Amino acid sequence: MHTPFSAPTRRALRTLSLAYFVQATGALSVVGSLDAISRQWWLADSQSAYLISVFGLTFAFAAPLLQVGFGHLRRRRQVLLGLALFSAAALLFAAAPNYPVLLLSRVLMGLGAGFIGPVLGALGSSLVDRDHQGSAIAVVLLGLSIAGLVGMPLSAWVAHAWGARALFLVAGLTGAGTAALIAWAVPDSSEGEHVKLSTVTALLTRIDTLSAFLVVFLIAAGVYSTYSFIAPIIRDVFHAGAGTVSTSLVVLGVAGVAGNLFVTRAARRYSAETMLLAGLALLAADLVFLWLASPSVRWLFVALTAWAFATDLLWPSQQRRIVELVPQLRGVALALTASFVFCGIGLGSAVAGWIYPALGFAGVIGSSLAFLALATVSLTISRASVAAKAKPVASSNSLQPWGKR
Incomplete structure (x- = not known):
């Protein structure tokens, strides 16, 4: 190979x-x-x-x-x-x-x-x-x-x-x-970064980087709005027991490893933004499928396989995009990314804990889809901001032959 x-x-x-x-x-x-x-x-x-x-x-x-x-x-x-x-x-x-x-x-x-x-x-x-x-x-x-x-x-x-x-x-x-x-x-060849608190503040106040961090925050919230209640969902919606919960986790793990191996190769051909958009679309489609499909364990396993594959498109691609966005500050930027992930997990789990008892399965699916939609909006804002910052540089280069006036 x-x-x-x-x-x-x-x-x-x-x-x-x-x-x-x-x-x-x-x-x-x-x-x-x-x-x-x-x-x-x-x-x-x-x-x-x-x-x-x-x-x-x-x-x-x-x-x-x-x-x-x-x-x-x-x-x-x-x-x-x-x-x-x-x-x-x-x-x-x-x-x-x-x-x-x-x-x-x-x-x-x-x-x-x-x-x-x-x-x-x-x-x-x-x-x-x-x-x-x-x-x-x-x-x-x-x-x-x-x-x-x-x-x-x-x-x-x-x-x-x-x-x-x-x-x-x-x-x-x-x-x-x-x-x-x-x-x-x-x-031991990778130098660290002399990071100032002002650098962290700057990354959190720049539109391109803040919106990039919000992408992973909203993705994590969207994933865990449903995933944190996967055991009650399997019990209440699919009428299965603890054995099915364990098997479901194994299905997620196997599909996750397969998805990671795919991403390792696909990352050589596709941009991080393309992979993120594909992962968001696949995860949203899978949530809709999980919601509308008949409540059978067979369809559950199909949905979980697609779920794991979609999240494996998302997590590495987000880290890759952050590294490409601020390569000189990759250490602190990835640390902030991890912080936003854990904050998103907390928000998604809290929302699920509030919504599931009141609105049930449809409620958590709906909240996940809403978070994923916001993640897509945030990614669009981040892309537009990066493009806007690049335009002045391109314009300046195009004016160089005219010389100084």
Whole structure:
């Protein structure tokens, strides 16, 4: 199979993909092990669920601020620092004597993840030339897809077979091992960025970049307006049990890996904007299909396959577009992208929690479609703003032969 990457570059990208797998699995492992955590520490389910929220909020606010404080460090060093903190926090979780220590450990895991996730894409894209950055980012993000396919079911199995403490012990040790692999396989050649708080403010106040960040915020809100209630939907609409929920997650994982492999190749031929528009259109069509199709498990699996494929078009393409938009600030820009993703997930989940009890399946589908429509509008605004900024440059170049008047 033809590949644009040399053997050492492929090894480095796959190692970074493993780091994404470890971070994503550790971040989401509470979801699959909620019951085990509640039993281990005698907690109410609401207390255990808060361990998910505190991680997400910490990550969302820390990711850009960490780039301000530590973005000047080489990117590999940032990832290693993040993995060290993430792994130590997971071990603290495993040894936690009470709920306050559990909360502290999740805050520290969120801080570590704030170093890891946003920097991995920037580090991976820096290892290749511009024409292959989309493919490199897709390879790195494959770890995120595999986390959904393998990491979530495996973490749930470990927690229920050996307990939640064992799960986070494994997470901590795996993180430390991944850090050692990165130190061996990934070149320490990617310079960091000297990021000022004013730079973050500027990115958030420029129309082209703010609208680009809002694209992923609204996509995440649209996805999670329905996805966060996938288990109740399967129970209430498709009249299926817990076994179907597990099978559905496996279907999403398998289709997600297949979609990621497709995107790795398609990114060499199509622009990030084209891929984003295609993903938005496919996801919207799939939501309408899910809504209108007869409530059978067969059609559910068809819809989930298209769902995973569509989201795999969206996530890498958004990161690629951000890198192309502000290549000199890719680290802080990707950190802000990750923050907007987590904020979008929070908004989408909150909207679903309000709408589903009142309006049911049709309500959450409608809210998802509304968010996706707003994402399309935001992408259009961002494209127009980028084009408008390019016009004065082109006009200036066209006037050069006339000389100075």
